[in-house]
Amino acid sequence: MMRWCLLLIAISLGGCNRGNVPATPIVSLTGELPLEVPRIVRAGEDLNIRVGPFDEADGVVIELMMLGGLSTQLYQATVTDDYASFELGETATRWSGHWTLIAHSGEAEGRASLRIEPAEPVSPMTVLVGPRSVPLDGESRAMVVALPEDSYGNPLLNAQSGRLQITYPDGQVKEAILPVRNGVGRAWVPGGSVSGRINLGVGIAEAVGAETVLEAVAGLPNAIEVLAEPAESLADGSTLIELRTQPMRDAFGNLLVDGSLVTFRVEIPGEEPRNLPAYTLDGVARVPLQAPGRAAIAEVRASVYTITSEPIEVYFINSVIAEGFTLRAIVLPEESAILLVTSPIQDQRGQLVRDGTLVDFTLRDSRGRLQQLQGVTTGGRATVEIRMLTLQVGDYTASAVIGDAAASTTFSVR
Amino acid sequence: MKRRLNPYVLLALALALAYHGVLVYSTFRRTYDAYVHIFFGDHYARTWFDHWDYRWYTGFPLTSYPPGSQQSIGLLSKWVGLEGGFVLVQLFAVLMVTIGIYRFSKIWVSEEAAGYAALLTVFSSSITETIHVFGQLPTTFSLGFLLNALAFAHRWFKKGDPTMLLAAWALNAATTAGHHVTTLFGAVFFLGPVVVLDLVDKFRTPLPDEPPQHPGKVTRGNLRPLLMRRLRRIVPVGLRTGLYMAGLGFILVMVVLPYWLWSKDDPISQVPIPHSSRDSFLENTAAGLVFWLIPYGLPLVLLPYVVYKGLATRAWPMMLSFLLLFLLGTGGTTPIPKLLLRGSFDILTLDRFTFWATILMLPLLGEFVVSMRHGRLAKYIDEQFGRPTRYTVSFLLVVGYLIVSVFTANLTYFRRFQPAAIEVQPIVNFIEKDEHWRWRYMTLGFGDQVAWLSAQTTATSVDGNYHSARRLPELTTTPVERLEGAKFRGIPGIGSLQQFLAVPEKYNLKFIFSNDQFYDPLLYFSGWHRVQRLENGIMVWEREGIPPLPEVLPRKEIPLWQRFMWGIVPMGAIGLALIVLNLVFWSDYVQRLLRFLGIESLWRKLRQKAEGNFIQRLWNWLDGYMKRWSALPTNDDSPVTHWQVWLDWAARIPRPQPVSPSAKTVRSGLLAVLAIGVGVMVLNRYLAQASDPIKVIEAYYDDLDFRRFGEAYQRLDPENKPDYDQYLLELSINGGLLASYAKLDAVTAEILTIEPERIEAQVNTIWITAVEEYATSRLQTLVKRNGRWYIEPDSVDVRRAPDVFIRRQEVEWLAQGRRRISTGPTDYADILDRPLIQVISSRLVQVGDRYHVVGELINQSADPADVTVTGYLFDEQGNILSWYNAVRGTVHKVFPYERVPFRIDFEGVAGSVLSDAATAGEFAADAFSPLDLDSPIASFQVIAQGVVTARDLFRDVAIQDVNISLGIDGQQHIIGNLINNGTVEATIPQVLVTFYDETGQVMWVDDEFVDVAIRPQLMQPFDVQVTPPDSIEVLLTNKGDRPLMEAGERTPLLPDIGYNSMQLNVRYFVGAVGS
Known part of the structure; x- marks a missing residue:
């Protein structure tokens, strides 16, 4: 039992270690914290913020939180000579947009707004065109879109208008204005009248994009012959x-x-x-x-x-010579069958008709009953087999037709 | 005295290790389930405590299956890999089963017989099949623990030793961790007989302090004492059983508690999946072979002995359990299983009952071996047939037993249950390339290897290989186990697959890895195209315009404690069971530890204290009470009555006397003649089939279907058949839907004319393809040569293409994709254009109970477009009622300025209607699931979107010789010829017929596949049945459409057709591209 007790005591002591406890502030601030913040800065510029003045608050830690659309940043400064100063550099101001600054210490809190504007547009600019081919029908056109950004990747929402240069396949060059709104510069590009590659050049301030190509293709044909x-x-x-x-x-x-x-x-x-x-x-x-x-x-x-x-x-x-072939009936007693075989069939040029040419066979008995069969030519001849079982005693007339040519023969079954 | 180890057990363990150890490493890849368990093992290896896996079925909980065996694989995979982990765990399970059988057998039969039972276990065909054909790891894993647990439970019931109780519980916990169903059913079929045996044994065994006298006859006066005497004997066993069962129930719940909570909170109502073990084995003989004949194997001939021995000895409780399992294992062969199991019949896989039955046979088979060696059977055979006969029979039985086992182990070689092994690394590389994992994928024709692929990647699939976890309604409402093998599940299967292929954007499904060209037509005509053939032969199919997966995928959370429990308790139970099993090695150390901690003395004190407690006193009082009531009346002098009359009858049966040596020889000879006679009969039956012309025709088509061209050639008329090379050549040029992408479903033949040496028969065949079911009918002539029937070879197509050498100019396109080699995201400028697609006209129509949107569109851009046409149905409030894409009713790859029709066939969720589920197994690829609308349709909309494409742009097949005629079915038919003007074979052509009304609006679009391929410069006929116009009800027409009346391609139709004009389009699948 003693051993168990010792074990439990050891575990308890180990579990009761509270670790490092943060030190409590020397002075607690209350109320609203005054912030001195510039209203507008440009992306990448230094940003100096002062929180204060305070009376006898040196040593108090002030935390400053920058809340923006893309990120949240947290800074800390100690009150010295009645002010807590935050000297923030490029890292803090690289994302353009509206920011909310919140300073707080203990129960005290202060808020301010800051707008970081994008810097000058830089090259290369993203330039897109769509569709990449445009039919020359007088109506169809393509749109060129430019996305100006500063060196930090901030879109230039209200940048100055840019310029668009269109070089047509026939060497004709057209200049146009590329208005920028909401960070997007766009303009329509008409197809012109000559098919081929249309080269598009876009510039906004000093920034330019890579040359973009649009293909002008012919419209519907004027006439077909x-x-x-x-x-x-x-x-x-x-x-x-x-x-x-x-x-x-x-x-x-x-x-x-x-x-x-x-x-x-x-x-x-x-x-x-x-x-x-x-x-x-x-x-x-x-x-x-x-x-x-x-x-x-x-x-x-x-x-x-x-x-x-x-x-x-x-x-x-007509391909086959009329009356240009004959038909023969051959009896195969061992096979119990009759073969109807044509002579070689020739075309107008005197050549054998192609293998696989269809020949219609007709078998008519003495009562006029018909039996239709179809054969194909091989080596100019067409053959069909008639089973004796299907025939009755009597006379039969067999005929073969191909195109306008025909041949016939007769045989009897006894 | 030191216990002597049974040598047979040691031999059995060594043989098990050698036999299964060698085999399993080569067989597990071809089994049904091995890769599934490996996949689960991979999950635990990656994220042990995560209960959710996104990779299958858009995400599923792992708590839906007991994790013991799979976590063991995951654990071992750290050192030996996933496959090595599986093999090791499976071998461990085999060894456990072998030991378990030995221990279990000792409950019922002698030590020697138990040793033989262990030996027989090694080569048991049911065990072999479970391991090497089914790959059911959890079954063997849990069975090993269960059988061992029973031995401990038996000792607990018998002796009341608490350590035995704890050991049994620990092993039961491990059983549950491996497979809870084994614990559940094991309690009925395995534990039940043991309990009955112990109760009966105790019932019949007098207690030491019991009054010795026993009356000869039961009278009214001695009835109560006699009953009380027996009650007193069994009460302790009953109480121990009760305690054990209570603990077992607790273990069953607690070890896999998250599973029970999951099944309670997240019940997925699913349509049962058909399983051949529920079929009638007389009708489905293949199922009978796999699920009945092979598991029982050779011991089936010993069944009479086993049943007799079981019922005539103390093993009768086990035999009753066996007989019940035997009955249940017959599936649908008799109505009894369905009567007994009722609703569960359609859920359970009944082969499990057969498996358990074969396990229960083993102790008695061990007894048979003893009897054959030196028991009564040996004596009988020696006396009646002679010792050589006994040796011969014994030898044949042993050889037969081994042959059946080896045959079973290699069954997957003889009869493939899985496709050939697929090297998955190229697929994994493809998935990792260009962020392809951002879309879902699906496999076709992989079999269970889909699980192995999944284990190699974190990419997700809409499909999976674990049907219990299916979540998408398209799957849960159908009896489809896997989409990737949809063709084996009839319309619910192919219907589900069609839905996934038709609206892939719904599931972010972009890539399909196909190992079965059966699905090629379905993929192509659903708008998919081939991207490339990987170096392992797998074709990659892609669908354009599919959005990638969202960054965060939904998952169903469970409390953290459940996740920890799932990760710790089952493996803890297995670990505890292993310690218990090896206690003989650890017990000294454990005792020392307990002594050191003072627990031993504490336990002793507690026991001493318990002896005097209330419960003990209560028991003593009760026992004393029963003992007093057990005393017989002193004046009982009832005479002894012999009432077991059957023993007298049995004694009167004359016993066979030993016969003379010559008689033994004669009898042995007769036995041999009988065996030879049976063999000759079987051979005769086989030969008789060759002289039946109908059988010859059926066999010929069967040979062709299974590509046994050599055998098929042998069935052709020897006097007229071409040489073998010519025959193969003629077969090879007959490509197309039926020849290359179909499976023969049925063939029937009817004799039309009979001559002495010649028969003409009409052969009707039904072919299954992924897009349609085809019924064909043709005349076949058979001739008789030397008493056997042969098939007259088909006439050769003698047509020749007009030109020997063809020159064709072609336009080629190439979509570059990324123009710079980079692993980063695709540059904006490299993203392909979306061509301008204009919907010219569209209409909502109803044909029968089915809704369609028909119309026309045109590609107005200068680039070819891969078009997706989507139709939306709205109610009065503008809510979407349904949406669907055009699948086979349109042309997906559209040329510049090309106008194509579309027909969107709206469908409900496949299989959601009960009648669909009822047709599981019957194939009808063109069947559909009706739309279930909540409110009336008020409006509709068609959206056509396209992406520039450079694939599958073929337009070289033209239509000629078109005629419209009345068919023998009374319907109008459009017939004609398709001519291939191109340079490649049009493998599967499809004709689309667009019908217009007088205003130029599309009224209807018909389509038909041509079942034969068209070689360059050759023709094939087509026949499209016209949908009667009076069956089409126009519901809505879009007002803003501008039909192009002046287009010159339309063909005016006669008024009696019912349509004003028509236009014909052809598209075709080219099989050879990309291969």
Whole structure:
């Protein structure tokens, strides 16, 4: 038990150490503390503040608190010769704005206001422009914004107006005033009439920003002209011809910006219109057009936004020679099937039609019942297989059609 | 006398260390849960006393899970790293379980059998599966403590030694620290049988001072003394049980008190997450394998012996507990578990019951080994089949037991439950780069490795891997465990994911790390784009215009004392338990310390004092009272009646007599023939499948789905199939939504025509993609060769592109981002422009019960724009009722001067409707959650914002051969061909059809994906079903809109269509970019 008691006493003694207790002031001040503070100082300037006078208060510690929007600072001074003097340097006055000074000692407190104004603007100034590209349509414009700051980063809320120099791509230079309000200098920049880079220079007092670039791009095209190369092609359902526009320029003669979307509209009799998207490169939009499977005259237009071209005509002519192939029925008894095979099919130029060209087959029995089949050409020939199981005893007529050409044959099932 | 250590236990511990020690280091990365516990361990390693982690689910409390095992990992990670910490704690748990099984078995069976039980534990398939497949550390960690605690509790019940009580409590506290559920259910299924056993033992054992005489027959006169006699025997055990249970309850509450307070104060009502352990194992055979067959393993064939032995010996309380667990572990195979568990059925994971059942089997399996070695079984087999047969069977059982264990341990090799290991460092580097941690991220296709990634960074994710802590309603109202594996959870899963992808700004979600291209279409058509492929193969997706996270994130505070308690008590309990377990080494020193502090003498005095206190006197009085009442009447001469008739019946059963050596040979031969016969039957069944054409078709599609191209090729007609290289080539060029981004969900085949050697069948397939569910139907021909059916290969696409060599001029853009290499914030001048986007027209319409805003916008700036279109719905007071972004109904990357349609499909919170939850597991990617509005819609607004972009700007697919026709479904269809005029494959094209009324206002926007990729200069057909105009109700039109009537791209439509005109747009996903 004695050991326990000793242990408890030791712990208690250790826990009762109160540490350092601050000394109490010699004299307690009461009432309002008088503050001598300049109303306005510039950022970075020295600031001298006196609190007093006091009677017989030498040695009393006065605490001074500076409350600002961005920070709170605390200083301490001792009353000497009836005054407590605070000589504050650049660190205390680097943030511009309204500050509240509170001095207190014991129960006594005094308050004063101080305005720290920003110093002269310094380079480099932040200059922004947006949007960074402006279409030359006579309406669109960009805005240049400058944020003047002093060397401590304080914004110049009511700085003097600055100057804006605009150098257009054609070398033309324009000067304008850049008014500054609420710490922001801003001005509109019209696009001008020539596409290219517009260089912007901004200056406020002695401060300047880095040169800023704005891109002037062409507005909507004045007119669109469409071409087809070649203007005539085989209607083989495969060949590609190129549709393109002439270089598109806006009202000022500038080429349409690269990547602008152009839609070609192709109207072919017998099918719904085709919309072919393309985009411009050097003012020209190109897109391939695949020939239809049957002869037709196509009408082609191109449009950008609301601007549409005049139509042009593209001619697609028959691709296969009429009556230019034969059809044969081959019986495969082991496979229990009949093959319908065409002879090699040639196009107008005497060449075999492309592999994969569709051929429509029709099988008609003696009662006139039809069976539709479709084959594709390989090496110029098209083949379809008919299962014997699907056929009844009787005579059959088989035909194959491609474009305007056709062939037929007959066979009997016994 | 010094106690002799059981050699089998020492051998078991050595084997456990060697076997699991070697395996666990390579298997834990592929388990389900290991990384989750490592993540928790990482949290404790970083901030031990902080109860909150911001990294998952926008923040969650750690007090929602007992911390014992995870804090142990965190503690050890200081020296051996997180992974090393996990391995060490898991090994410790295995050793504890092995010792625990030995101690627990000794309660029920002989010392020798208990030793064998410990040996069997090492290679138990259930233990192996829990460690090497599931990675459930808390389960093994807490089970080890529980089993050891039971041995001490048993001694307390039996002898009343208070040190045993304290030891049991200390071990129970450690059990609770590891996993409170183990304590809770352990009290029922493990402790319960021990209590019953001790009560029964005491009930049947006369007290030393009990009157010796016993009547032969119970009569009215001797009933009371007999009852009182037995009551007197069990009252001490009952009181000890009561005291122990009270302490156990106190421990259960106090050790994890912050957990209970959390579950009381912050209950998160969640939709239960489906778990395969609740399925019928006859229907879901894969679940049956993992959750039933593997845990029981080979001992399943010994089940009759185990049940018989259990019920016929003093182990019957344990056997009753086992049978109950066995029933509960069958999940949905029988209705009994649901009847017994009622509402809890949908919350509990029932495989835990099976696991506990396998643990309860082990003592009796130890008994089986004894019997096979030199017991009655050995004698019986020797007599009836001969000793060689016994040796053979024993050998086969041992080998089989080991094979099942090794197979189970390596199950994750044979059948992957997790994606291949992902090197997370490149992802961590990406997150740290350019302050990417200022946004949230999400992973897709990482499996449980998401937890490992999270453990490497402090960046936050909206997703997580610990479903109990989900807080966002989009998650808590759905049975989605993880968004990153949303495709495995049907519509609630994919629906939740779609919402996160559609309105990512709501969650500050900017980056997605994708390891599964299944989600690529969904990401792309939701407006996301690929940034880069990291060196580990992970694709980084990004969404533009997402605000960064606020500096201060919300968290739910708990009192400081709870945080300290959480950090100290559970680990303190584990530490105390370890001291108790090793008391044999410490006891001398502890006794000296107690002696030094005077506690020993104090304790002695207290005991002496207690012997004479009121309670003691009261007990003496009660005991004396019961003792007096136990005395039998002196005139009791009732005759002895033998009433256990079944013993007589059992004695009459003829015992088999030893047979001759030749008979033994014949019997052994028959046994071998039986085994071979079963094998032949199984083989025949397998071969029969190859001659069924329907099975051949199903197998072929299954092979294709799982990329088993070699097997698929073998099923093609050998006389007509191309060579293997050509076959692979033809497969490889068939890209697109179905071939590359889909999963086969179902395949059915119907035979249309039958010829002797040829069959034509219609094959219907259902494919799952992230954006749509596809049903396809096609004809497939099968031919018979040498008695087997083969599939006729598909005809080859012989079309040729018109040109051999293509020249294309292209405009390329580059968004530089930072033009100066710096780690500081991005310079003002480097921030990209916001292009001028004009909404040309917009309308609020209703189709069925769903609200949409449709309209058109145009990019009026000279730069391409990544556009986000947001629709807001307001009530009369101008309050926002709902807002949503356009997802698949618009083109997000817009060229200069391009006009595109938009359709905003408003949705409620995914899964918030009960019917959604009911469809968990059924996939319908295009299903939606209806909007739940508090008040009527008074107005709407559309805001389109864009950022200059240089990504995914493809416009080389054109539309041709368009026709409008009536489909076989009675609906109007727009059909045509898409031709690819570009130089890269259009992997997943999407056609958008904008319908206008006579005023040029957009009435509706339809969209359709094309399921096949389009190679350059080739075509693919498309078919868009037209939404009937009479199903569209126009609610509001924005007055200020200026439709552009003069635009020339529109196609006039016939009056019977119901719309005035239409315009077609195509956008497409290019799969190869950035890879």
